[in-house]
Amino acid sequence: xxxxxxxxxxxxxxxxxxxxxxxxxxxxxxxxxxxxxxxxxxxxxxxxxxxxxxxxxxxxxxxxxxxxxxxxxxxxxxxxxxxxxxxxxxxxxxxxxxxxxxxxxxxxxxxxxxxxxxxxxxxxxxxxxxxxxxxxxxxxxxxxxxxxxxxxxxxxxxxxxxxxxxxxxxxxxxxxxxxxxxxxxxxxxxxxxxxxxxxxxxxxxxxxxxxxxxxxxxxxxxxxxxxxxxxxxxxxxxxxxxxxxxxxxxxxxxxxxxxxxxxxxxxxxxxxxxxxxxxxxxxxxxxxxxxxxxxxxxxxxxxxxxxxxxxxxxxxxxxxxxxxxxxxxxxxxxxxxxxxxxxxxxxxxxxxxxxxxxxxxxxxxxxxxxxxxxxxxxxxxxxxxxxxxxxxxxxxxxxxxx
Amino acid sequence: xxxxxxxxxxxxxxxxxxxxxxxxxxxxxxxxxxxxxxxxxxxxxxxxxxxxxxxxxxxxxxxxxxxxxxxxxxxxxxxxxxxxxxxxxxxxxxxxxxxxxxxxxxxxxxxxxxxxxxxxxxxxxxxxxxxxxxxxxxxxxxxxxxxxxxxxxxxxxxxxxxxxxxxxxxxxxxxxxxxxxxxxxxxxxxxxxxxxxxxxxxxxxxxxxxxxxxxxxxxxxxxxxxxxxxxxxxxxxxxxxxxxxxxxxxxxxxxxxxxxxxxxxxxxxxxxxxxxxxxxxxxxxxxxxxxxxxxxxxxxxxxxxxxxxxxxxxxxxxxxxxxxxxxxxxxxxxxxxxxxxxxxxxxxxxxxxxxxxxxxxxxxxxxxxxxxxxxxxxxxxxxxxxxxxxxxxxxxxxxxxxxxxxxxxxxxxxxxxxxxxxxxxxxxxxxxxxxxxxxxxxxxxxxxxxxxxxxxxxxxxxxxxxxxxxxxxxxxxxxxxxxxx
Numbered sequence: 001x002x003x004x005x006x007x008x009x010x011x012x013x014x015x016x017x018x019x020x021x022x023x024x025x026x027x028x029x030x031x032x033x034x035x036x037x038x039x040x041x042x043x044x045x046x047x048x049x050x051x052x053x054x055x056x057x058x059x060x061x062x063x064x065x066x067x068x069x070x071x072x073x074x075x076x077x078x079x080x081x082x083x084x085x086x087x088x089x090x091x092x093x094x095x096x097x098x099x100x101x102x103x104x105x106x107x108x109x110x111x112x113x114x115x116x117x118x119x120x121x122x123x124x125x126x127x128x129x130x131x132x133x134x135x136x137x138x139x140x141x142x143x144x145x146x147x148x149x150x151x152x153x154x155x156x157x158x159x160x161x162x163x164x165x166x167x168x169x170x171x172x173x174x175x176x177x178x179x180x181x182x183x184x185x186x187x188x189x190x191x192x193x194x195x196x197x198x199x200x201x202x203x204x205x206x207x208x209x210x211x212x213x214x215x216x217x218x219x220x221x222x223x224x225x226x227x228x229x230x231x232x233x234x235x236x237x238x239x240x241x242x243x244x245x246x247x248x249x250x251x252x253x254x255x256x257x258x259x260x261x262x263x264x265x266x267x268x269x270x271x272x273x274x275x276x277x278x279x280x281x282x283x284x285x286x287x288x289x290x291x292x293x294x295x296x297x298x299x300x301x302x303x304x305x306x307x308x309x310x311x312x313x314x315x316x317x318x319x320x321x322x323x324x325x326x327x328x329x330x331x332x333x334x335x336x337x338x339x340x341x342x343x344x345x346x347x348x349x350x351x352x353x354x355x356x357x358x359x360x361x362x363x364x365x366x367x368x369x370x371x372x373x374x375x376x377x378x379x380x381x382x383x384x385x386x387x388x389x390x391x392x393x394x395x396x397x398x399x400x401x402x
Numbered sequence: 403x404x405x406x407x408x409x410x411x412x413x414x415x416x417x418x419x420x421x422x423x424x425x426x427x428x429x430x431x432x433x434x435x436x437x438x439x440x441x442x443x444x445x446x447x448x449x450x451x452x453x454x455x456x457x458x459x460x461x462x463x464x465x466x467x468x469x470x471x472x473x474x475x476x477x478x479x480x481x482x483x484x485x486x487x488x489x490x491x492x493x494x495x496x497x498x499x500x501x502x503x504x505x506x507x508x509x510x511x512x513x514x515x516x517x518x519x520x521x522x523x524x525x526x527x528x529x530x531x532x533x534x535x536x537x538x539x540x541x542x543x544x545x546x547x548x549x550x551x552x553x554x555x556x557x558x559x560x561x562x563x564x565x566x567x568x569x570x571x572x573x574x575x576x577x578x579x580x581x582x583x584x585x586x587x588x589x590x591x592x593x594x595x596x597x598x599x600x601x602x603x604x605x606x607x608x609x610x611x612x613x614x615x616x617x618x619x620x621x622x623x624x625x626x627x628x629x630x631x632x633x634x635x636x637x638x639x640x641x642x643x644x645x646x647x648x649x650x651x652x653x654x655x656x657x658x659x660x661x662x663x664x665x666x667x668x669x670x671x672x673x674x675x676x677x678x679x680x681x682x683x684x685x686x687x688x689x690x691x692x693x694x695x696x697x698x699x700x701x702x703x704x705x706x707x708x709x710x711x712x713x714x715x716x717x718x719x720x721x722x723x724x725x726x727x728x729x730x731x732x733x734x735x736x737x738x739x740x741x742x743x744x745x746x747x748x749x750x751x752x753x754x755x756x757x758x759x760x761x762x763x764x765x766x767x768x769x770x771x772x773x774x775x776x777x778x779x780x781x782x783x784x785x786x787x788x789x790x791x792x793x794x795x796x797x798x799x800x801x802x803x804x805x806x807x808x809x810x811x812x813x814x815x816x817x818x819x820x821x822x823x824x825x826x827x828x829x830x831x832x833x834x835x836x837x838x839x840x841x842x843x844x845x846x847x848x849x850x851x852x853x854x855x856x857x858x859x860x861x862x863x864x865x866x867x868x869x870x871x872x873x874x875x876x877x878x879x880x881x882x883x884x885x886x887x
Binding site: 234243276279287332 | 405407408409410412413414441463465466467469470476479481482484485488489744745882883886887
């Protein structure tokens with residue numbers, strides 16, 4: 001049924017090159033089969049799709065690429081909205097998208113991606129000194145609208161494209177309070193075998209009754225990704241810029257354990273957190289031994305990490321031995337540890353086996369020297385936010401076969 | 403961006419409160435501090451005094467360590483108490499499902515005659531009807547065993563020489579397999595492996611038995627301690643070990659050594675004997691004050707101090723061997739390391755609080771009597787029935803497990819409530835042993851601080867803490883591994 005050939009480039013959003021007949025914002029599911037039109041859907045006409053065009057279009061809108069010779073004919077044939085995008089912007093059947101009146105396209109759900117995430121709020125009760133996406137004030141965030149949009153998106157996902165995992169991220173998702181529980185509940189009902197990866201700072205989970213309700217809504221599907229930045233409040237509270245946050249997060253972690261929510265403990269590696277990393281590893285191993293795994297994550301040089309670069313930036317090359325020691329502690333205690341966002345050439349050889357290809361598909365990048373590297377296939381590469389000015393490491397080097 | 407960030411000092415306090423901890427002197431100006439849930443650290447006298455006076459702790463790493471290990475806090479928070487409560491429950495998790503080690507004494511007849519025999523043995527030729535477990539006792543005992551609350555149980559057969567009553571072992575396995583549907587049951591047999599028939603050995607291996615045997619060291623020492631027939635116990639043991647190795651089942655075998663006065667001079671030879679035979683660990687065990695050992699003390703006995711010296715020589719040699727690439731460990735040290743380094747409880751019943759006797763172990767004697775441990779059974783053989791819990795035919799479960807013996811063990815078996823122990827920083831890693839104390843001192847409470855149970859365990863824990871905290875990186879790593887895996 002699907003004749004699509006070109007590969008989905010998995011972009012998150014794009015500006016249309018030009019638009020016709022578009023008078024109001026659109027929201028709908030993408031279809032690619034010209035022979036099976038759905039009135040509420042948006043037809044993406046791939047340049048590779050040579051199937052004959054239908055005599056009549058009965059869809060909400062049509063997306064074409066700017067090189068498609070059929071555009072003029074379609075324009076004459078119909079008055080439904082037509083959105084023209086660059087040729088390398090490939091959509092997939094099953095995507096759920098919005099198109100603004102001005103032609104800004106957002107893909108809420110990408111049927112072909114393994115990194116689908118719902119941004120449930122941009123408000124946050126922490127103010128992390130290295131936050132890559134600084135939060136917005138509560139006042140300008142409409143949580144009702146977001147919740148409604150997520151519910152609509154879920155409804156449009158075809159069963160065959162239900163993802164293996166779905167990330168709920170923010171901001172801080174628990175800022176939605178009961179709204180988050182409703183979202184988790186609706187995901188759980190729609191996709192009972194999808195892993196719900198909830199990225200939260202865990203502070204609000206110190207409310208045990210709330211955590212119990214969340215656990216009830218998410219069943220066994222929830223994996224809470226919760227950050228811990230230090231083995232003492234002094235370090236953690238400074239990193240998140242909030243007095244008392246450490247105690248709340250610790251208590252939230254314990255409540256997750258009690259209520260049967262799996263935990264992925266996340267540590268962002270920066271100048272502040274690496275200083276006592278082996279102590280943190282020991283603290284986690286002895287106090288939070290119930291966590292499913294620990295993720296040690298290279299810092300993304302974006303947002304506040306740029307603003308506070310002097311305070312937070314450290315070349316990963318400088319902490320590679322500390323990283324090895326911390327991994328040894330986790331390994332001794334039998335705690336599953338994974339390293340994210342660090343290219344293989346800036347960690348010790350004994351660390352490489354723990355490194356994951358982690359950077360989300362839409363923000364991955366490579367250095368020019370990487371073309372010669374024989375380990376590129378197994379390396380995570382860089383955040384596309386790493387630039388000449390905000391460089392990651394002075395020690396990027398290719399592995400060359402002898 | 404107009405956002406204002408606070409400096410690190412904004413989030414640090416100068417004042418603190420002490421949380422409950424205990425401390426022991428390690429001599430040489432160092433102190434060992436520990437908490438009820440098992441966290442510990444070492445301080446020097448200056449640091450300790452500053453802490454107790456409530457002075458500001460200037461050393462950042464030390465300040466963090468004190469906080470992270472919950473020796474101090476800035477303000478007592480409910481949430482912290484919840485964490486510590488969870489830690490405490492984890493450490494005491496071995497109590498949750500009550501007794502898990504169930505020892506069946508199948509016979510008191512034995513084919514070895516050992517200088518330290520703990521079991522007041524009878525010879526092989528003695529009346530089987532009188533000294534062996536009967537099918538009737540077995541059936542009642544298995545029924546009680548399977549009614550125990552734990553989902554995981556260990557059924558250990560011992561003697562005398564357990565394999566002299568092999569038919570009862572076979573019946574026991576058949577009964578368990580017939581009656582048990584859910585429980586995870588591990589079989590263990592304690593045997594000197596001196597004369598086990600091939601088909602019996604096959605049966606044990608087929609049924610996934612763990613085999614616990616005895617090896618005291620080189621041939622001369624082993625045979626001197628353990629008399630067996632004309633060939634000697636050592637040679638007979640080696641023949642059986644070879645058979646087990648040929649069946650690729652050597653990993654089922656573990657061995658215990660018992661230290662006699664004759665062992666003290668040859669620690670290296672004893673370890674070498676274990677390594678040579680392919681063992682990966684040794685359990686350096688002191689004499690028990692039961693059975694014949696008591697009577698022959700003047701020939702084979704030694705002081706606790708002498709034992710500690712010997713133990714350290716063994717330990718140092720084992721560490722040295724590891725540095726040379728030989729993977730080998732000492733089991734008691736591994737156990738102490740596990741207690742020191744992990745949040746977990748151990749299943750080791752000889753060093754627990756509440757005590758393993760009764761709470762972790764139930765012993766079913768061949769004559770139907772029930773005891774809280776092997777040692778209390780031996781004492782009964784010697785004429786003192788003090789710890790007899792009841793009889794399989796006569797007593798109800800209530801009478802057995804809530805009777806006066808268990809009440810007494812509960813009163814004397816919790817080291818948090820014993821004089822001296824309650825102030826000792828080693829208490830979280832140590833245990834209580836009312837039965838041994840009753841035997842040695844005449845009181846279930848013993849004389850903590852100076853009786854041999856205390857001197858030995860305090861000595862070994864101190865030794866291991868020092869080796870771990872003062873040792874080189876390689877030694878530290880090795881000891882960590884012993885505790886973890």
